[in-house]
Amino acid sequence: MIRAIISPSKYVQGSGILTNFKDYVDKLGNSFFVISDAWFFNQAVEKIEQGVQGSNIEVIFEKFNSECSRIEIDRLVELSNKNNCNVIVGIGGGKTLDIAKAVAYYAKMPVVIVPTIASTDAPCSSLSAIYTEKGVFSEYLVLSQSPNVVIVDTDIIAKAPVRFLAAGMGDALSTYFEVRACLRANGKTMAGYQTTKAAIALAELCYSVLLEDGVKAKISAERGVVTKALENIVEANIYLSGIGFESGGLAAAHAIHNGLTVLEEMNHISHGEKVAFATIVQLVLENSPMEEIEEVINFCLSVGLPTTLEDMGIKTIIEEDIMKAAVASCAEGNSMKNMPFRVVPEDVYAAILAADTLGKQFK
Structure with missing residues (x-):
């Protein structure tokens, strides 16, 4: 029996930290291909350009066409290669982050993940959910490694629509119960290993944080402010749930x-x-x-x-x-x-x- 913990190389969370983008990614490469949601695209350009000032990092921006499909993955891989980029960045919601991870996998480049909403546990996982062009689930793409860096700017997340934060709590809600079932079944995680004690502990902590801080975090998001409860729920939605499900099982x-x-x-x-x-x-x-x-x-x-x-x-x-x-x-x-x-x-x-x-x- 082989157990394993799968996690990003670096996870950084805090209010306003995207302005220091270069400090967290400077060793990965010097030509970044940034894939962003259409609705966040202008802000992504502004914040990433501000975050690389004073460095030798060049940035190419491209809008994501809304569906994490095989056709869109191929399009973005081709563009990243055409522009001679050596790092992929995904900035946006769950499907944007999934496609950035998939593009990095096929282009054989490191990937930086910047969630703008805390709606899923996708940011930390070495997994991309692939859909058809019509949005019907097709398959899970299991990647060779987790993201190199995950940067979570809670100031951005606090100002996103509250429904996204609640959706992230819905995704995180399943973590403990799925890990528990997987443990009882002696099943394997998405990475192909057995459930670890650490993953069980993270899943249990994830559930307790949701119950303790969920309502308080929702109130904070309704006012667009960052509180300790919001920080805790963002960590639960993204990190605790992400590591918990991947190393604990679905x-x-x-x-x-x-x-x-x-x-x-x-x-x-x-x-x-x-x-x-x-x-x-x-x-x-x-x-x-x-x-x-x-x-x-x-x-x-x-x-x-x-x-x-x-x-x-x-x-x-x-x-x-x-x-x-x-x-x-x-x-x-x-x-x-x-x-x-x-x-x-x-x-x-x-x-x-x-x-x-x-x-x-x-x-």
Whole structure:
């Protein structure tokens, strides 16, 4: 049995630290290919150019075309090579960061990750989720290493829409329960190793921080200010969840998330929002104690995360559609295999409907 911890070489978090960008990346190279979200692009140019002043770093900027697909990866790899760059930088949300990691992997360059929202645990992972051009989950790309540097400017994150921070809490919410399931199943992590004690501890800490500081951090984000609670939740969303899931393992919650992507009504729902509901579904699958399910549902309600299908755009439940999502959840290569018991689509179908009913009752 081989255990391993997978993590970035350097993780830096604090308010306003992007202005010191060069201090954290100067040993990686001198020609940076920066991939940014379209909505943050102008700010990315301004902040990165300010952050490299006084250095010999040259910067090329390129907008991300919104979907982490094979076609977009190929386009960006070609551009980075054409411009003779030797470092990839991703600045933006989860899919932007995933595509930056994928581009760096195929271009064989180091990568710097700069999240502008704390909506997922993607920044720290050696993993990219690949989707079709229409946004349907396709596959996980397991990378050869974690990001070289992760820079988290909490001043930027505090000023982002509050929904993103809540979505990050939804993604982080699953970490402890998926790691626990993976441990019980003696399953393997995304990196192909067994769950470590350190990952279990990080996952448990992640969950306790969410319960302690989630509501306070949401209030801080609503006012656009950085508080200790916000700093703690950003660390939980990005670092504790990121290292926890990658070195601890995924299970039903993320498999069910992947299944839910086949439902077009949910195209507007973020990754973390779907994962939050899928966590409730996992607890139903496990027949977890009612007290635990109640705690999770109440947490979701307290920070504005979905607890029902209607919350995610399903106004009318069509049994055939729910079964399609259930079948996709159990597809080969999905993380459902890390549950400590066999799960079939009929089980997932039943758990989705039961979780939906529970969510309605607690409202």
